[in-house]
Amino acid sequence: MSSVAARLAAWWHSGSRWPAVLLxxxxxAVAGADLWFNRMPGNWWDDAVLVAGVLALAARxxxxxxxxxxxxxxxxLMGxxxxSLxxxxxxxxxxRNRWLLSACALVYAALTIAPWWGGSDILSESAWPVWGVYSLAPAGAAVLLGQLVQTKAELSRRLEEISEVREHEQALATQKVLAQERAHLAREMHDVVSHxxxxxxxxxxALQVSTEEAASKEAADTIRTLAARTLDELRYMVSVLRAGGGAGNGLAPQPTLDQLGELVDNAGMGAxxxxxxxxxxxxxxxxAIYRTVQEALTNARKHAPGAAVGVQLTQDDGAVLAEVVNTAPKRPAVPLPSAKHGLIGLKQRAELLGGAFEAGPTxxxxxxxxxxxxxxxMS
Known part of the structure; x- marks a missing residue:
């Protein structure tokens, strides 16, 4: 029985449109049954108005x-x-407009009392509290339940955002540790082995110049040649260690601009x-361009939930310009600690390429x- 309930819950939250249609x-159907059992006798146009009100729920x-x-x-027409509820x-x-919700509840309560307006019961002093509670209680319950559902949906979105941000922060922390280890290894290779x-x-x-024996000269030349080649290999390995900062060991295929469209499409926001x-x-x-766009999209998702993001890559005044601009956030951002290591790393990448990096509010x-x-x- 629990497995059936779990499957139904998973289907309900799967994003399909059928749960909403069925609801x-x-x-x-509930509104129609209420109309059928509680409507008051009236003209045909009254019935048409009541049926139209029930059918209007399809567009709610x-x-x-x-x-x-x-x-x-x-x-x-029917109390x-x-x-309406x-x-x-x-x-x-x-x-979240409390004034609007209060006005809607009061209007509904007033229209509920209106059919009995002028009767002796409602005008009596002792009946006013009863009629007030009878009219306002259902309206207040509908408003409070709707606010509760809205709060639950917002909390769910916040939890998803927090989970995404935490995963990203964890990945950044892992990359930072790997980068530190690679930098340490590169320093050791440069300072000790290369020396x-x-x-x-x-x-x-020196031995090749000072010795007179042909065999010794040949051996010294071979040693010097192999040492020079080893130095070249070491320099290349040191440059790879210092440049690599991604996940894994840095030997996986690095991202290119061909993958930029996929990155923007999968950003999880209007980019x-x-x-x-x-x-x-x-x-x-x-x-450098790919990592800049990636970090900017992550920060926009983290600090500006609901904002629209524009990514522009153009050639401008003898340079290539990669620009990411997001609008103001549509809802409050989740307050999370940040050391701004990502922006610092992007600035360092730009300086290594002889370029410039900017980040700031609009x-x-x-x-x-x-x-x-x-x-x-770029050559």
Whole structure:
């Protein structure tokens, strides 16, 4: 039984449109049953208005306030109305405006009392509290339940954002530790091994000059040649260790601009890529642009939830410009600690390529990240 419930819960939260369709159909059926059993005898046009109010619930997700207004004649014609309460609940799920929700609840309560207005019972002093509770309690319950559902949805989104940010922070921490180990190994190779191999090459060259024996000269020349080749290999290995900062051991294929579109599409937010004509870019420049866009998209998702992001890659004034601009956040960001190591690393990448890196707020409340690399550094 628990496995069936788990499967139903997974299907309900799978993102399919059918759970919402079935729920709307069930609510329309409930509102229709309420109309059938509780409607008052009236003219045919009254019945048409009541049926139209029930059928309007089909559009409650797209036009919650309009649907609520469309159902307002129902409490006026039949008293308490399930369709109006469902529409009021939908309005409460879609807004945090307390003044609007209070006004909707009061209007519904007033229209519920209106059919009995002028009777002796409602005008009596002792009946006012009863009629007030009878009218306002269902409306207040619908509003509070809608606010509760909205709060639950927002908390779920926040938890997902926190999980994504924590995973990203963990990946950055792992990359930082790997980069430190690689830098330490590169220093050891440069300071110790390279120094000793250089001494071997120097001593072999001195021996080749000072000795008169042909065999010794040949052996010294071989040692000096091998030492020089070893130094070249060491320099290359040191450069690889210092440049590598990604996951794993740095020997996996590095990202290129061909993968930039996939990165933007999978950013998990409203991001668009504009890519102009570009010259042939060297692999280090392509990696720097890719990492800059990647870090900017991550920061936008982290600090500006709901914002739109524009990624632009163009050739400008003798340089290649990669620019990422996001609008102001649509909802409050989750406060998380940040040491800004990502931006520092991007600035260092730009300096190694002879370029410039900028990051700062925009005049509209958003954020801008830009990397400019001169063409002379791309050969």
């Amino acid at each position: 709307d159909a069930a609510l329309i 997700r797209r036009f919650p306030l309009a649907v609520f207004i469309a159902t307002l004649p129902m409490p006026l 308490q109305s399930a369709a 469902i529409a009021l609940f939908t309005v409460a799920c879609s807004t 000793q191999v250089s001494l071997i090459a120097v001593r072999a060259g 668009e890529l504009e890519k102009g004509p570009l010259p042939e870019l060297s692999p280090p420049v392509q990696r 005049n509209t409340g958003g954020w801008r990240v830009a990397l400019r690399v001169p063409l002379k550094s």
